[in-house]
Amino acid sequence: MLFGAHCNFSETTAERIDDEVSRLMERTCRRVKEIVLKRRRALERITAELQNRETIGREDLERILLEIEANPQPLSPRIQGRGVIDGCHSSL
Secondary structure, three states: OOOOOOOOOOHHHHHHHHHHHHHHHHHHHHHHHHHHHHOHHHHHHHHHHHHHOOOOOHHHHHHHHHHHHHOOOOOOHHHHOOOOOOOOOOOO
């Protein structure tokens, strides 16, 4: 639907749609943050590899992931949230 287009539903229905979209966005944002935090070490290693080389192949990616899995080290609480979106609030 285009912005400014006439809607064939009530203002109440539009508010309910907006509320549901907001809930979906919040839930999705929280899930993304969980995934990024869980995979942060791997993402940082992949980023470092990509800074050294323009591309990495499947074998390199699998090697990095296996190394991370073989040597799990939790991030310190001080580092965990750094660089990650602090809030998931969006204005629609």
